[in-house]
Amino acid sequence: MVSKRKIRKIIIISWSVNHMFCMYFLYLFLLCTSLLCCIAKDSMTVSSLISDTQGDTIVSSGERFELGFFTPNGSSDSRRYVGIWYYGSNPKTVVWVANRDNPLSDTHGVFAMAEDGNLKVLDGSGKTYWSTSLERSSSMYRTAKLMDTGNLIVSNQEQGNHSVRILWQSFENPTDTFLPGMKMNENLVLASWKSYDDPATGNFTFQQDEEGMNHFVIWKRSMRYWKSGIAGKFIRSDEMPSSFLYLLSNFSSTTIHNDSVPYLTSSLYNDTRLVMSFWGQIQYLMWDTEKVWSLIWADPRDSCSVYNACGNFGSCKSENGLVCKCLPGFKPSSPENWNGGDYSAGCSRKSGICGNGAVSDIFLSLKMMKVGNPDSQFNAKSEMECKIECLNNCQCQAYLYEEVEITRRGGSSSSTCWIWSQDVSNLQEEYDSGRNLQVRVAVSDIESTSRNCETCGTNIIPYPLSTGPNCGDLTYYSFQCNISTGQVSFEAPAGTYQVTSIDPDTRKFVIQAKNADDCRNKNFLQLNQSSPFHLINRCNADPANFSSDFSFKAGDEVEISWDPPLEPPCSSSTDCKDWPHSTCNASQEGKKRCLCTTNSKWDSLTLNCTQEVDYSRQTGARGKMTLALIIAVTFISVAVLALLSSTFIYTYLWRRRRVKGQGSREILHKNSALYLYDSERKVKNLIESGRFKGDDTEGFDVPFFELESILVATDYFSNANKLGQGGFGPVYKGKLPGGQEIAVKRLSSCSGQGLEEFKNEVLLIAKLQHRNLVRLLGYCVEGDEKMLVYEYMANKSLDSFIFDRRLCMLLNWDMRFNIILGIARGLLYLHQDSRLRIIHRDLKTSNILLGEDMNPKISDFGLARIFGGNETAANTSRVVGTYGYMAPEYALDGLFSVKSDVFSFGVVVIEIISGKRNTGFFQPERSLSLLGYAWHSWKEEKALDLLDQTLCQSCNKDEYLKCVNVGLLCVQEDPSDRPTMSQVVFMLGSETATIPAPKQPAFIVRRCPSRSSRASSSSKPETFSNNELTITLEDGR
Known part of the structure; x- marks a missing residue:
């Protein structure tokens, strides 16, 4: 029989055990609840995670930003990224990406606070795709929190006190977006996306310039692409919106107010952002009352806003069809690149300067010019002193003299002479706050004759064109020079038109016809029949010659030619000193001209008298020797011609016999086109077959690609490189050994485009060269494969x-x-x-x-x-x-x-x-x-x-x-x-x-x-x- 004492002991032990189990389960419940709350709100702790499979996200406390996994809008593949976007935005407006250069390939990824205290992006096997790379820590007090500013912060609560130390934050590690609360300093860089659906690091970066605060720069790879301004007192930079600078400084800097952009109150800054776009523009955006992002300001805003758009000594004017041109006395440093639209190499001098000091050099007077920062300055009493200082310095490329207004206090005045000893850069015409710049050139490169008119701004006025009664040929006196702007205009019966370019080599110039109602009308300009000028291209100066980088403003540019001139007019023999072998005499028309002497003839193309040789006077031994030499050369030429003709006939007959020998094999192929697939030569034979007539095959010169080179470039047509699928077959992205990206159009055997379409496309694009037509780089035909190789277009289709x-x-x-x-x-x-x-x-x-x-x-x-x-x-x-x-x-x-x-x-x-x-x-x-x-x-x-x-x-x-x-x-x-x-x-x-x-x-x-x-x-x-x-x-x- 159990005693009461034992029963009481059993009851006490049972109660203790039950109480302990209840307390344990209560603690476990509270712990799980706290972890769930942590993930469900705006924070993460050690060992917590966000699963892509489960669709987990965290949202800032005020529901302004959200963090989770996403696929870029418009992307057709399965790439997955961890990023931050505006909460509720549809489609997602992404402001930060963690693993931008290392995406996951499926939806099994996790974003976690690992045991070492780092935030990490992991795949299903635990491989790390991105990490905050902090020092390892086992602290249970480390947390990550998404703030209402869009900042993701990793912090640690110090043991023994309640202070919190920030270890890492996304605001100091941005991608392409700058948000209110960030601060632009020398360490912060915004890097554009690679394309609209690829967050990988792109070609453009925005950062603070080395010249200091409120000066910023955009880099295109390693090249300076845009610059916000010029430091120093020479010229104020292109003014940026004060609200833009205020945002970049985290609301702490004092800036100059710009009335062109509305000033924002502090509360409105919460709905703004800056984005470094993938096409190279820094954009200032605001969320407006229409619930859309509105563009407040962006730069570069046009082709001339790009840093040094036309290179050194190249002048830029965005209103012109061809925006870049070399200054008078200069030529493209790289003619091939220049003609292809790449102006980065700029221009170089035709002749050296400082040959004979002031005798050999003159100065171009360029009006209203924007120009890069000078190299030195000094106080000068007059412009002549400034000019002499430049002429005495062989390193001086240009100068600018500026008179300063009299000061109020002392009543004194001072003037400054600015000197450029390095190449002059960043030149732009008709700039609102531009200065009058004097650029040094060799006189021989500007004044070919004493009858040449003076240069007008950036325009040479070649003989016989005339801007006044004392220069050029008065028959061509249809031009005016605006000395205040440096712009040339052409006067016609129908009105006055601005001249954008003059080419003495082709005897053509281009005018802007913006005031013409219909410049294709036959009466446009109403040029007289007796006029030496002729319309050759109405309202469409050839766009094929213009750069693909800069916009061509078609519809308002007219090309005009001028006739070769007669002998130069004169009043005395002194006027003919620039034309050797000529004297001043009355011409058949009654006017005095520099007529060529006996045995000389006027060449209207070279604008000179060229001597004619009289062979009848060449007698004696010299004449006999010449005759013997002519007979010998003729005999040798006939012998060589006979040898070449024999070789040609032999080769022709040999090839003909070879072709006949192959006839039986060709009969076996009912469709000869299939046989012609085996090589580049056979493809050309195919294109020259009877189905194309006329001159369709003339000038066919498209590079032939070996199949192996295309396989290597496209990684053997891997799915990762597949860009799309059409009725003709798939299109793949590839990269050639030199790094050039290509697009390969692979025509399948069941393609909607057959042999004729393939021939058609190769033939046509080979003959077409225009900035608004896609460029064919080459083709490949091997076996049943038919492929076309194009330039790669990063932004895909419209x-x-x-x-x-x-x-x-x-x-x-x-x-x-x-x-x-x-x-x-x-x-x-x-x-x-x-x-x-x-x-x-x-x-x-x-x-x-x-x-x-x-x-x-x-x-x-x-x-x-x-x-x-x-x-x-x-x-x-x-x-x-x-x-x-x-x-x-x-x-x-x-x-x-x-x-x-x-x-x-x-x-x-x-x-x-x-x-x-x-x-x-x-x-x-x-x-x-x-x-x-x-x-x-x-x-x-x-x-x-x-x-x-x-x-x-x-x-x-x-x-x-x-x-x-x-x-x-x-x-x-x-x-x-x-x-x-x-x-x-x-x-x-x-x-x-x-x-x-x-x-x-x-x-x-x-x-x-x-x-x-x-x-x-x-x-x-x-x-x-x-x-x-x-x-x-x-x-x-």
């Missing part, structure tokens, strides 16, 4: 931007308008300015590729057709193209012409400005297509309803309405009503052009969209096959 909710915001109005102009210029070149007349037949937004600077380039010439000079239209039974872009006469009747491309261009314009697809748009109230909606909006004077809403802040209303008008003109039903591309370029580029009202376009009403209607490409479906339809490539090349 449709991937304008039809994407996030990416469309990257294209503001100026960019879209420049893209429209670029496409128009490319089509104009195809239709009119290239050596062949070409109709593209498949123009659409997916065939417009965007370069690094958003320059548009037309691609895919597989369906293009070559026209003769007199042809205007053709008919085909094989209708090919893309639904939504084909003109009605082509889709229904197979009739195509240059006006078919004009129709497609009109559709592209309306898609660009509306941000909507023509093939996917449907308005149920009126059963309208996109073209119908645009037409009714225009007729009801509600054209702004068509505007892409992301353009509300940046849109230029006049340019927008012009684009709507021109777009509707292009899609009119009757081809004869549509404008030509030359008229389109003029209407878009001119501020004074009269644009007619459009008529009703084609295809304005459509049935309710269905699967069948989307698949159809015409009202005559029997003329189509799947192989004949071009497929939109969503990814770029």
Whole structure:
């Protein structure tokens, strides 16, 4: 029998055990709850993690920012990154990326505070893809917290007290975005993304300049790309918005207020950010009342804002078609690069200076110039003292004299002489706050004759052109020099026009015709028949000669030539000293001219008298020797010619016998094209086959790529390098051994593009060279493989931007308008300015590729057709193209012409400005297509309803309405009503052009969209096959 004492003991032990278990489970519950709360809110502790598989994120306490895993908007692959974005933004507006250069390939990653106290991005196997790289710590007090400022902070609570020490923060390790609360110092660098869907480190970086606070610089790789200003007292920098500087200084610096940008109160700064864009622009953005990010300020804003855009001694003017030119007396340092649009090498002197001091050198007087910082300065009493100081110093390249106003206190005055002993850089014409610069040149490089007019700013006035009655030839006295601006103008009966360039070698000059209503009118300029000037290119100075880096302003540039001059006018023999073998005599027209002497003849090209040789006076031994020499040379030449002819005939007969011997093997191939695939020579034979007539094969000179080199470049066509898939086959990205990136278009055996299209594309692009056409680098044919190698376009295709909710915001109005102009210029070149007349037949937004600077380039010439000079239209039974872009006469009747491309261009314009697809748009109230909606909006004077809403802040209303008008003109039903591309370029580029009202376009009403209607490409479906339809490539090349 159990005693009471034992029972009591058992009860006590049982109660103790139960109480202990209850306390343990309560502690475990509280611990788990605290960990869950930690992850669910805004912080992470040691051993806590965020799982990509579970979709975990942390959100700042005020719900302003969120951290987690993401795939970049617009990306077609499975790359995963850890980043911070604005909470609730859709699509995500990412402000920071952890593993930007090392993405995960799947969704099994985790973001964790590891046991060593570091934040890490890990894959499913535990491999580290990114880390904060702090010293190892086992402290349980280390935490990571996402703040409402967007800053991710790793801190440690010191043992024994309550102080917190910050160990690492994302604000000191940014990617491409600067947020309020950050502070720009010498250690902070913003690095752009590689492209809009690739957060990897790009080409551009923004940081504080070494010259100090409030001076900033953008680097393009290792080259200085943009500079915010110039230190020192010489000239104030391009003024940046005070609110921009205030934000960069973390609200602590005193800046000069700029009224052009509104001042922001402190609370509004919370909704601003700075972004280093992947195309090289530093952008200042603000979240506005319309709940969109508005661009407040950006730089570089034009081609001349780029640092030293035209190189040393090169002058920049963004209003000109060709923005860069060498100063008079200078020539391109690298002519090949200069002609190709790369001006970085700048210009160098034609002749050296300081040969005979003041005798050999003069100074160019350049007005209203922006110029880089001088090398030295001193107080000078007069400009003459400044000039003499420069002439006495052989290192002096230029000087600038500036008089300072009398001071109030002492009543004294002082003037400064600025000296450039190094090459002069960063030159820009007609700069608002520019100075009058004197650049030293050799007199022989400027004044070829005493009759030459003085230079006018950056323009040499070559003989016989005249800017006054005392220089040049008065027959050519049609020019004026504005001595205050250094600009030259051309006077014509119809008005006065600014001259942008003069080329004495080709006897041509270019004027700006902005005030002309229609410069293609035959009466434009109204030049007299007796005038020595002739219009040679109306409203379209050749864009093929202009740089791809800088925009060509087509539609307002006119090229004019001048006739070679007669002998120079004179009043006495002294006036003829610059023309040897001439004397001052009366000419047949009655005027005194420097007429050539006996045995001399006037050469109007070299502007000199050239002596004629009289062989009848060469007698005696010398004449006999000459005759003997002529006979000997003739005999030898005949012998060599006979030997070469024999060799040629032998080689021809040998090749003919060899070809006959191969005949039996060729008969075995019913399709000879397959046999011709084996080598570059055979591909050329294929292109020269009977299916191409005329001179189609002349000048065919495209590099041939070996298959092995393409396999290596594309990593054997790995999926990681695949850019997209179309009906023709896949497109791959590759890299050549020299580092050049390429895009390889690989035509599959079941491709929609056959042998003829392949030949067509190689042939056409080989003959086309224009900044708005994609460049073919080469081709490869081996076995069944047919491949085309293009330049790689980093920003892919236009449709991937304008039809994407996030990416469309990257294209503001100026960019879209420049893209429209670029496409128009490319089509104009195809239709009119290239050596062949070409109709593209498949123009659409997916065939417009965007370069690094958003320059548009037309691609895919597989369906293009070559026209003769007199042809205007053709008919085909094989209708090919893309639904939504084909003109009605082509889709229904197979009739195509240059006006078919004009129709497609009109559709592209309306898609660009509306941000909507023509093939996917449907308005149920009126059963309208996109073209119908645009037409009714225009007729009801509600054209702004068509505007892409992301353009509300940046849109230029006049340019927008012009684009709507021109777009509707292009899609009119009757081809004869549509404008030509030359008229389109003029209407878009001119501020004074009269644009007619459009008529009703084609295809304005459509049935309710269905699967069948989307698949159809015409009202005559029997003329189509799947192989004949071009497929939109969503990814770029």
